[in-house]
Amino acid sequence: MDLSVMFFGADPPADAPTAGAPRRGEAYDDILAVARAADRLGFHAIWTPERHFQQVGQVFPSPPVLSAALAVATRRIGIRAGSVILPLHHPLRVVEDWAVVDNLSQGRIGLSAATGWHSADFVLAPERYADRRELTVQGIPLLRRLWAGEAVDFPDGTGAPVGVVPQPRPVQETLPLWLTTSGNPETWEAAGRLRTAVLGATVGQSREELAEKIARYRAACAAAPDQRGTDAHGRVTLMAHTFVGADDAEARRVTAAPLKRYLRSYVRQTAANRAADRATAELTAEQTAALAEFAFHRYLTWGCLLGSAETCRKTLADLRELGCDEVACFVDFGLGRDEVLAGLHRLAELQEEVA
Template identity: 40%
Template sequence: MNASPDLASDAIPRLSVFCFSDVARDSFAEKYEQLLSTARLADELNFHAIWTPERHFHTFGGMFPNPSVMSAALVASTRRIAIRAGSVVLPLHDPLRVAEEWALVDNLSRGRVGVAFSAGWQRNDFVLNAQNYRERHDVLFTSLEQVQALWRGETVTRHELSRPGHPEPVTLQTWPPAYQADIPVWVTTGSNPLLFNEAGKRGLNVLTHLIAQTREQLQENCACYRQARQAAGLDPAGGTVTLMMHAQAGADRESLLPRLRPALTGYLRAFMQLSENLNGPSTLDRETTEKKQAYALKWGVEKYLNHYGLFGSATECLAQLQQFKREGVDEVAGLVDFGMPQDSVETTLRTLATLL
């Protein structure tokens, strides 16, 4: 679909789709079909990529426990759109298995795969690999180096079969070989400038969001990323900063507000519940705690509605996207499935497609 002459602009980020539903147990099968339908439409409308996350043990994102399996289904349902994981929590997994699984998906897609890797943040997830929890940020990069080496066809040597006094190193190469020569990699971070810097100097891309940073901080972090690339001898204009943000488009923003507010409230409430176990026990009484949570939820909803969401008509969205491009964002991945009905999701895609 071509942009209309009065809306078209080269000065906007690439547009992708992000799916990250909060789903009740009795609607998973329906939601999977909606996801596949969304992917097919995004593919048809020439969106750049479709992203899905890795989540465990909670309804918030609970339909995405295995991004490689999900991505294989998306590959089979689409023809050209890039298939991205946002994100594989690498410290939860053996790099050997990660390289195997994603090389398989890369072959199925004939080279459409890209993977964002994160250190993880949700404590309960690490029941899957508890020894990595405290050192997860260091493990992220040591494991990533192994995945990249295996992807290139190199071998790794493991010592897990050794016994005291009886070394039995095993040298391994994973199969199948990947379709792409190198795995396209993003590092996921909320607001940590050190991770933007690390990604830049390693020549990696960045996947970020506005949950834990302001627009001003995002702009500073984008600049930090470019400076790190330049200091490492890389093209500072290369690499990709991808911003995930809630998106609904079609009617003007004011007309969308009555439907957006309850959908965002439910979505952010589920996210806050997921985050509760990261905090220490409250010293406040229950009533005071509930009041603080209610205030935080209301403030969060209004923040997204007024500043941190891609909401409104094509013209309104175009203005926001142009500003994000000026602030250093290369790709916007619109999170579309946060509680709005499927027909609104499809309207959003068709409206944003006029800007492509």
């Protein structure tokens, strides 16, 4: 099993004190510092998301732009998009942008395709919101063809079809692809049929539920024909909130306040989604705080890497037994740079055992 580093928030939540809050440039400095450390420490990959118009993750509007910087700042670590919101982009532009990053990194990139979920994101492509799931699944075979250098017909400025081959040519012959899932079993099966890897999370589901989804994915993947994707076994990458402390007490003390702030901010973002259920949209501040408190303590019961090295070792062994091939360690939920780096150094000591 591989260990990677995942960015998902990387910005002070809306209710964090403004005193001492980092400027945007400092946030990117932190990301680059963590990426360089992860590279030196032997982590498998570094993941960055795509976020638009929200407080949570506001420093991540363009994964290929940031990934280009990460590519030249590192030597060996994989550079991953976790995720590209496929319905927001023309497939040719996705392939062109990431082929540049593939060249800059000398063949280290990988993409996880996501449907998108927040209605505000789709001001960039409002006509695609209703069909975003279908468009994502349909777009994956097209991405593979374009990446392989096949000419594909698209209408030009006059409306006439023209065969286009994206440039520059990438270093990797096959595009490493994941499909992002928030937990829907149908998405796991779709990934298997497409022979992509899966990018999921431990949060929000029990061990038993996750085991069933992994089994369904493996079965669909084994039954699917080859599609320039993963092998018949597939690949499961799971995101988990991560901070390895000197002991369990320190880990909980350090992470409690920032993680709860992050969770409250995330709930507010969810409530602002026009597709959110009415109950979420009508949560009061007190109810949101209670929900964050509940979520934090639930995280500590299973599936997170918040604890001592020994506690995290047991969790990693459990995830490996479950069928997880890679853990994407979500580190930027409000901790400072020094705390993140200290936690990564402790986690790095477990890598050989995990592998």
